[in-house]
Amino acid sequence: MFGKNVRMERIIDRKSGNAVIVPMDHGISVGPIAGLIDMKETVADVVDGGATAVLMHKGLVPQGHRSYGRDVGLILHLSASTDIGVNSNSKVLVATVEEALTLGADAVSMHINVGAETEPQMMADLGMVSRQCRMWGMPLIAMAYPRGPKIRDSFDPDAVAHAARVAMELGADIVKCSYTGDIDSFRDVVKGTMVPVVIAGGPKMDSDMDILNMVYDSLQAGGHGVSIGRNIFQNQNIRGIMRAVSEIVLQGATVEEAKKLL
Secondary structure, eight states: OHHHHHHHTTTSOTTTOOEEEEEOOHHHHHOSOTTSSSHHHHHHHHHHHTOSEEEEOGGGHHHHTTOSSSOOEEEEEOEEOOTTSSOTTOOEEOSOHHHHHHTTOSEEEEEEEETSTTHHHHHHHHHHHHHHHHHHTOOEEEEEEEOSTTOSOTTOHHHHHHHHHHHHHTTOSEEEEOOOSSHHHHHHHHHHHOSOEEEEOOSOOSOHHHHHHHHHHHHHTTOOEEEOOHHHHTSTTHHHHHHHHHHHHHHOOOHHHHGGGO
């Protein structure tokens, strides 16, 4: 596991043990949205704001990663689907661990939807990728969400905890999941997952303070950071919101202290 440990330190902050990840994999799902056109500028903004890693598909790596003066961890996303497809909850593998190594990635990630019609195939894919990650010493981040015909509330704490547990038991080193809305319920999610948990940003939020409060509360529940996309790279002040979030996650700042950086 030594290789995993070395690479893990490239995507997390050594001092705090927490991560500030900015996922930029949205282009396949929803198309060329604002914030993901000039990739070099966006990467420079989030790196300057304190991101420990960026996450993207293989075709984006030459377009923006390491375009800035300071190094930032690279997470290669291995799965995808489009929102205009007949089943957007069905994620398929579009890259491999070996490709990630050739591109210089420090970790890989996969998305699974627990409860979707194709859940069995996604679980099988995650199990296979986790085996390859162990063989190559590559950290694996699993984005795990309860989504499908029988899921009435994708933020239900029990459903979120179940999806996160599936990801952990299939070999994820870090699990990304939704914040359940309050510290107590999210603390149960974290306890049941047993590996570091980072929260998703979710839909575009109305205010920066909503973001900061969610980030702070998730840490109080035992979370180990964030993996926030649109609420960062579509913010009118990318560097400001990134600095504020990083100050909370990496330096232990309060919301009141962090908002001064906006």
